Amino acid sequence: MSIRVRYFGSLREKMGRVDDSLAAEDIDTVSxxxxxxxxxxxxxxxxxxAVNMDYADPDAPVKDGDEVAFFPPVTGG
Amino acid sequence: xLIELRPTGIDPYSELQRYQTETLGHTGKYGATCSFVGTMRxxxxxxxxxxxxxDHYPGMTERQLEKIVExxxxxxxxxxxxxxxxxxxxxxxxxxxxxxxxxxxxxxxFDACRYIMxxxxxxxxxxxxxxxxxxxxxxxKNTSGY
Numbered sequence: 001m002s003i004r005v006r007y008f009g010s011l012r013e014k015m016g017r018v019d020d021s022l023a024a025e026d027i028d029t030v031s032x033x034x035x036x037x038x039x040x041x042x043x044x045x046x047x048x049x050a051v052n053m054d055y056a057d058p059d060a061p062v063k064d065g066d067e068v069a070f071f072p073p074v075t076g077g
Numbered sequence: 078x079l080i081e082l083r084p085t086g087i088d089p090y091s092e093l094q095r096y097q098t099e100t101l102g103h104t105g106k107y108g109a110t111c112s113f114v115g116t117m118r119x120x121x122x123x124x125x126x127x128x129x130x131x132d133h134y135p136g137m138t139e140r141q142l143e144k145i146v147e148x149x150x151x152x153x154x155x156x157x158x159x160x161x162x163x164x165x166x167x168x169x170x171x172x173x174x175x176x177x178x179x180x181x182x183x184x185x186x187f188d189a190c191r192y193i194m195x196x197x198x199x200x201x202x203x204x205x206x207x208x209x210x211x212x213x214x215x216x217x218k219n220t221s222g223y
Contacts, residue, residue, distance in 0.1 A: 077219065
């Protein structure tokens, strides 16, 4: 098992990849996931987060097998 | 309730008529239908836009749209709702989104349709990338509808 991390919109281009797969060790929250995929950076305020396809706060818990997504403000409609 | 993401063109008025005839039927129960159609412009922020790509998060987008309609159902009494949203490549003058609500009386239809549309704009995970005369750009945020 692992944590799947997905990126959408302009963030996917900035990251240069569509997803990552992380070992769940030392990962407790959404913020921890971001730090692991961004070389320790803090999560920018404007970036939105989801866990298992529901919006989540940066301090929301993450466990092995979860899908975590990061993306910029939405612009549909 | 029908929520659908469509990779090909939408004819919103045919969709409305078909849904009303095939799903709601001639029940004598609805006295009000409120619909909103969002269409792609050929301009945005003082630039000509040639075409646009609509990115989305498969699974989460449908899930968030369902939540929005379910929330509307707890706030207003209406009979049915329809949401169809384009994904993929879109050209100017092509419809992007159709939201329709059927209710017994007009108040619920107007209010629920507006609610669904505004919540969609702020919460449903879609992202627009515009192709301009020169270059491309991601739309950074939606304008307020109020």
